[in-house]
Amino acid sequence: MIPDRFQNIVVMTGAGISAESGISTFRDADGLWEKHRVEDVATPEAFERDPVLVWRFYSLRRVGVAKAKPNAAHLALARYAVHCSKQGRSFTLISQNIDGLHERAQAEVTSDQKLLHSRLILMHGSLGVSRCTQCEDLFADTSAYFDESGPVQGQFSCDSRGLPLSPCCNQLLRPHVIWFGEVPLQMDEIQDAVSSCEVFVNIGTSGNVYPAAGLIQLAKQAGARTACVNKEPIPQQLSVDDYFEGKAGELVPKLFTACRD
Ligand code: BV8
Ligand code: ZN
Numbered sequence: 001m002i003p004d005r006f007q008n009i010v011v012m013t014g015a016g017i018s019a020e021s022g023i024s025t026f027r028d029a030d031g032l033w034e035k036h037r038v039e040d041v042a043t044p045e046a047f048e049r050d051p052v053l054v055w056r057f058y059s060l061r062r063v064g065v066a067k068a069k070p071n072a073a074h075l076a077l078a079r080y081a082v083h084c085s086k087q088g089r090s091f092t093l094i095s096q097n098i099d100g101l102h103e104r105a106q107a108e109v110t111s112d113q114k115l116l117h118s119r120l121i122l123m124h125g126s127l128g129v130s131r132c133t134q135c136e137d138l139f140a141d142t143s144a145y146f147d148e149s150g151p152v153q154g155q156f157s158c159d160s161r162g163l164p165l166s167p168c169c170n171q172l173l174r175p176h177v178i179w180f181g182e183v184p185l186q187m188d189e190i191q192d193a194v195s196s197c198e199v200f201v202n203i204g205t206s207g208n209v210y211p212a213a214g215l216i217q218l219a220k221q222a223g224a225r226t227a228c229v230n231k232e233p234i235p236q237q238l239s240v241d242d243y244f245e246g247k248a249g250e251l252v253p254k255l256f257t258a259c260r261d
Pocket of ligand 1: 013014015016017019020025026027028042096097098124177178179180181182183184187203204205206207208209210211212229230231232246247248249
């Protein structure tokens with residue numbers, strides 16, 4: 001457990017924290033998502049080349065996450081954020097996940113409390129948001145625009161190929177997610193938080209995708225106590241002080257609970 005004496009905690013999560021919510025991880029699907037190679041769907045070039053394929057891929061994932069629920073690990077982190085907030089301690093949750101389960105856990109746990117000292121940073125964006133490709137305006141949007149049989153009417157009007165158009169500029173909408181080759185969101189805030197924290201915990205990430213994977217080393221170099229909760233060791237294991245092997249749904253509620261010293 002993390003003693004309450006630590007004032008400044010940062011947690012980084014990956015797909016493994018959502019595995020017990022039924023969302024397949026990148027690795028478990030051995031690098032394929034819904035039978036697609038990542039480079040064929042999660043890059044700006046892929047969107048340029050075949051926007052229908054990319055919207056079909058993200059529509060499928062939107063349907064998948066709509067059926068999923070936050071699990072015990074998501075909820076334990078949300079409760080811990082409230083616990084830290086009540087004690088005036090700083091809690092920053094950085095996630096690589098775009099599935100919306102941290103936001104839903106927070107809403108479930110803290111519908112009426114303002115979290116003064118805690119932050120949720122979604123560095124790879126969010127599946128539940130679409131972005132105008134012209135002016136970059138963002139729109140909450142959980143619509144699937146394609147299913148197996150073809151185009152499906154969603155929240156925003158579509159062009160002749162079934163691709164959604166932005167209400168602001170009448171240009172293509174894209175999923176508001178960070179693709180390979182794009183700069184993750186709020187990197188300055190992330191770097192500040194990680195280089196000034198006392199405790200840094202990786203949960204459910206294979207440590208393959210940068211710059212997210214390098215944050216535990218940054219924390220270690222900055223003098224933080226580091227921990228990792230995962231089903232397997234990570235490439236950055238030398239930067240891990242405390243390693244907890246196992247399922248996030250079981251280990252995270254034990255680790256993130258109030259604890260006098
Ligand atoms: C960028 C959104 C420049 C889209 C995603 C070095 C430095 C910088 C960049 C690079 C570099 N080397 C290479 C690069 C380029 C590239 C990269 O990292 N490539 C990899 C393939 C080598 N990085 C980029 O392009 C990034 N941008 O570099 O910009 C820059 C950088 C810094 C500053 C300025 C400029 C952008 C990358 C973002 C790509 N978008 N997602 C979408 O989702 O469709 S990545 C996506 O895949 C996820 O977001 C996540 O990041 C990654 C999957 O990783 P994990 O979450 O870790 O999931 P995985 O399945 O791999 O592992 C799950 C783990 O959980 C496993 O270990 C498993 O054992 C464990 N587990 C399973 N079940 C459980 C469990 N653990 C506990 N309990 C369980 N029940
Ligand atoms: Zn626009």
